[in-house]
Amino acid sequence: MPETITLEVQRYRPEDEAEPVFERFDVPFRADWMVLDALNYIKDNLDGTLSYRWACRMGVCGSCGMMVNGQPLLTCATYLERLLPGPIRVEPLKGFPVIRDLVGDITDFLEKLSRVKPWIVREEEKPLAEGEYLQTPEQLADYEQYSMCINCMLCYAACPIYELEPDFIGPAAIAIAQRYNLDSRDEGVQERLDVLSQHDGIWACTFVGECSVVCPKNVDPAGAIQRYKVAATADWFKSVLTPWANR
Amino acid sequence: MDTVAHDILLIGGGGAGLRAAIAVAEANPQLKVAVVSKVYPMRSHTVSAEGGAAAVVKPEDSLEAHAYDTISGGDWLVDQDAVEAFVREAPEELLRLERWGCPWSRQPDGRIAVRPFGGMKIQRTWFAADKTGFHMLHALFQTTLKYPPIVRHDEWFVTRLLVDEGRCTGAVAVELATGKIFAILAKAVILCTGGGGKVFPFTTNANIKTGDGMALAYRAGVPLKDMEFIQYHPTGLPFTGILITEATRAEGGWLLNKDGYRYLQDYDLGEPQPEPVLRSMELGPRDRLSQAFVKEVAKGRTIETEYGHVVHLDIRHLGEKIISTKLPFVRELCLKYQKLDPVEEMIPVRPVIHYMMGGVHTDIRGETPLPGLYAAGEVACVSINGANRLGSNSLTELLVFGARAGAAAAEYAASQADPPASTLNQALDEEQRLQNRFLEKTGGVERISTLRTEMQEAMEDGAGIYRDEAGLSAAAEKIQELQARFQDVALDDHSLTFNTELIACLELANMLDVAESLIHSALARKESRGAHQRTDYPERDDDGYLSHSQAYWTENGSPRIEYLPVTITQWPPGERVYG
Numbered sequence: 001m002p003e004t005i006t007l008e009v010q011r012y013r014p015e016d017e018a019e020p021v022f023e024r025f026d027v028p029f030r031a032d033w034m035v036l037d038a039l040n041y042i043k044d045n046l047d048g049t050l051s052y053r054w055a056c057r058m059g060v061c062g063s064c065g066m067m068v069n070g071q072p073l074l075t076c077a078t079y080l081e082r083l084l085p086g087p088i089r090v091e092p093l094k095g096f097p098v099i100r101d102l103v104g105d106i107t108d109f110l111e112k113l114s115r116v117k118p119w120i121v122r123e124e125e126k127p128l129a130e131g132e133y134l135q136t137p138e139q140l141a142d143y144e145q146y147s148m149c150i151n152c153m154l155c156y157a158a159c160p161i162y163e164l165e166p167d168f169i170g171p172a173a174i175a176i177a178q179r180y181n182l183d184s185r186d187e188g189v190q191e192r193l194d195v196l197s198q199h200d201g202i203w204a205c206t207f208v209g210e211c212s213v214v215c216p217k218n219v220d221p222a223g224a225i226q227r228y229k230v231a232a233t234a235d236w237f238k239s240v241l242t243p244w245a246n247r
Numbered sequence: 248m249d250t251v252a253h254d255i256l257l258i259g260g261g262g263a264g265l266r267a268a269i270a271v272a273e274a275n276p277q278l279k280v281a282v283v284s285k286v287y288p289m290r291s292h293t294v295s296a297e298g299g300a301a302a303v304v305k306p307e308d309s310l311e312a313h314a315y316d317t318i319s320g321g322d323w324l325v326d327q328d329a330v331e332a333f334v335r336e337a338p339e340e341l342l343r344l345e346r347w348g349c350p351w352s353r354q355p356d357g358r359i360a361v362r363p364f365g366g367m368k369i370q371r372t373w374f375a376a377d378k379t380g381f382h383m384l385h386a387l388f389q390t391t392l393k394y395p396p397i398v399r400h401d402e403w404f405v406t407r408l409l410v411d412e413g414r415c416t417g418a419v420a421v422e423l424a425t426g427k428i429f430a431i432l433a434k435a436v437i438l439c440t441g442g443g444g445k446v447f448p449f450t451t452n453a454n455i456k457t458g459d460g461m462a463l464a465y466r467a468g469v470p471l472k473d474m475e476f477i478q479y480h481p482t483g484l485p486f487t488g489i490l491i492t493e494a495t496r497a498e499g500g501w502l503l504n505k506d507g508y509r510y511l512q513d514y515d516l517g518e519p520q521p522e523p524v525l526r527s528m529e530l531g532p533r534d535r536l537s538q539a540f541v542k543e544v545a546k547g548r549t550i551e552t553e554y555g556h557v558v559h560l561d562i563r564h565l566g567e568k569i570i571s572t573k574l575p576f577v578r579e580l581c582l583k584y585q586k587l588d589p590v591e592e593m594i595p596v597r598p599v600i601h602y603m604m605g606g607v608h609t610d611i612r613g614e615t616p617l618p619g620l621y622a623a624g625e626v627a628c629v630s631i632n633g634a635n636r637l638g639s640n641s642l643t644e645l646l647v648f649g650a651r652a653g654a655a656a657a658e659y660a661a662s663q664a665d666p667p668a669s670t671l672n673q674a675l676d677e678e679q680r681l682q683n684r685f686l687e688k689t690g691g692v693e694r695i696s697t698l699r700t701e702m703q704e705a706m707e708d709g710a711g712i713y714r715d716e717a718g719l720s721a722a723a724e725k726i727q728e729l730q731a732r733f734q735d736v737a738l739d740d741h742s743l744t745f746n747t748e749l750i751a752c753l754e755l756a757n758m759l760d761v762a763e764s765l766i767h768s769a770l771a772r773k774e775s776r777g778a779h780q781r782t783d784y785p786e787r788d789d790d791g792y793l794s795h796s797q798a799y800w801t802e803n804g805s806p807r808i809e810y811l812p813v814t815i816t817q818w819p820p821g822e823r824v825y826g
Binding site for chain 2: 013014015032043044045047048049051052053054055056057058059060061062063077099100101103105106107110113114117118119120125128131132133134135136137139140143144147148149150151176180183185186
């Protein structure tokens with residue numbers, strides 16, 4: 001095992017630099033350390049100005065996604081050991097405007113998330129006094145996988161469509177829409193379909209599938225998009241063949 | 248200086264803050280609500296909660312039984328009127344989450360499933376596999392998106408509460424992305440900023456848990472209550488401090504010492520049985536389990552590792568199917584962060600700082616002694632947790648009291664005039680202070696990380712699982728020294744763009760204030776109760792200390808400690824019996 005490992009970290013300080021630059025830091029190598037631990041070492045001991053986001057350090061808050069050697073990864077869940085001998089190149093997630101250093105601007109995602117109505121839609125709600133909506137474990141399993149999204153944005157960073165067409169609503173937002181569509185308590189499928197069948201919705205996706213490869217929670221957004229396309233096509237056929245069926 | 252105005256300002260966007268925001272929007276859609284959070288709300292630490300949320304649901308259970316478990320679990324330092332409200336409103340709050348899409352785990356017939364939990368006599372812990380907090384937070388966050396009156400200021404850091412004419416009238420915050428300083432005017436403010444586990448070195452808490460709301464209230468003259476009561480969770484992974492949920496033991500996991508012996512049987516926690524027994528052994532309360540660990544260390548029956556002493560949590564006998572369906576996150580965490588598979592191997596664990604029972608003093612409506620200021624969730628101390636919180640009560644607490652604080656604040660705000668113009672003068676003073684003390688300050692010799700590490704070590708040495716006068720006094724002196732050295736802190740970063748060093752510095756100031764209140768409250772309580780164990784005063788002393796400590800900020804660096812009586816309605820103080 002080496003004693004140290006080198007990180008090449010992208011810096012961008014808009015007040016000082018017109019373009020991002022790389023800075024090299026040597027940090028102690030420890031078998032238990034993740035890439036995030038190395039960044040924290042830098043911030044605490046070498047350069048307090050390095051900026052990045054992190055919170056839980058257990059892979060569930062979704063804050064610390066970055067490009068590590070070109071791959072979108074959660075830095076709190078990526079051992080330095082996996083990246084020996086280095087140097088390790090750390091950049092902000094691809095596809096998002098860089099605010100500073102390793103911090104990207106994800107407000108675009110938040111806006112898109114709202115657009116897919118990520119909440120339970122019902123015409124009428126059963127009074128609380130009548131207890132829960134029954135939902136069998138099988139019905140729960142129908143959407144459970146899509147409910148695991150931590151909004152870490154790795155799938156957007158991996159998506160070649162999002163890079164080229166920033167209006168594309170994107171993998172996580174579609175997976176979350178599908179999470180509600182498949183929930184037996186929800187009645188909002190049509191409202192979401194109206195959003196997602198627009199040109200920047202599901203049809204923009206050419207099914208590259210990178211989103212599902214990089215997802216740290218196995219949400220499989222690509223699968224969600226594929227199922228959605230099938231449903232949307234069926235919906236379209238229905239509207240053409242049975243226009244009297246007043247939708 | 249830029250100014251924004253809302254009717255109600257929520258500081259913190261975790262479970263309590265989002266629940267409160269929805270409560271306001273539902274109580275009075277005319278009110279403008281703003282959620283200010285230093286992180287995007289779905290990053291808040293509620294996301295890390297695993298095991299579940301307690302509420303009576305089984306026919307053989309009762310509100311009285313939930314109340315009794317909570318009160319005895321808290322070693323009677325609990326306001327019983329608050330607990331009665333809590334257990335009464337708990338089931339409907341969890342059902343409301345069901346309406347909002349929380350994927351509660353189910354029984355085969357589709358009804359809500361419940362699991363056992365530590366210190367609870369009957370199964371009443373609702374769960375979403377072992378990611379309950381994650382699912383609750385995302386369900387709440389996504390549900391807030393459907394309410395137009397709720398606006399957000401994401402990644403804004405609040406530096407001071409504004410108090411004018413005897414009421415709270417807003418706050419000052421820094422927008423991280425631009426460094427702009429805002430005066431946020433409001434008719435009512437609700438603190439929902441969580442606890443401050445990061446004052447200790449080894450914690451399950453996220454890096455963002457720096458006691459910000461506690462410090463804001465403390466400096467505004469609001470007392471911090473029962474700050475000496477800190478919960479060590481008995482099962483954290485060594486090195487990372489990652490929580491291994493109590494649900495592992497509820498499903499049947501065993502705690503074993505180095506000889507493979509279920510050592511809890513030696514500490515008045517019952518006899519070992521092959522199947523889990525409620526309120527017994529591994530399902531005893533967290534304070535007692537963490538204390539038993541320290542005694543095992545003293546007997547030389549633990550395992551030494553490079554990250555300190557550990558014992559083993561063994562869930563292998565549950566089998567892969569149960570582990571993968573009921574505890575999938577535990578398995579994922581062990582595989583990713585401990586490089587072991589709990590299906591095949593025992594999990595090394597040790598007690599880890601997890602939760603603050605104390606916090607900003609509130610009544611049962613969430614109102615603090617400062618008119619217009621409310622608090623809910625871990626930042627608050629409404630006194631349902633007393634000297635030791637039971638697992639799965641905190642997720643329910645943030646819903647019940649988030650909703651209560653939201654409703655109370657909505658009612659109050661509707662009757663209030665806009666904040667007086669003079670409020671802005673205070674905001675300007677704060678802007679000046681931030682610029683002079685930090686952004687434009689040059690020189691300084693003390694590094695943030697050094698001060699932080701020294702604080703954390705002092706807290707662990709002085710205010711850990713067992714405490715005494717000498718250790719606490721040494722910690723008090725050390726914190727005072729660090730407060731003085733903080734005046735000479737050095738910042739490398741003077742940028743206005745996403746200056747995380749400035750935030751770390753302000754967080755350190757908050758943590759030092761929280762540490763100060765904690766240590767002095769612990770020094771003043773000369774008894775042992777729940778999670779506060781004094782080796783020099785080993786007995787519980789109901790005559791002297793069946794009362795809540797209240798720490799008030801003073802100029803001289805050590806708080807004034809006063810006491811408030813505990814509210815007792817129908818459960819007189821008794822022995823805590825487990826096993």
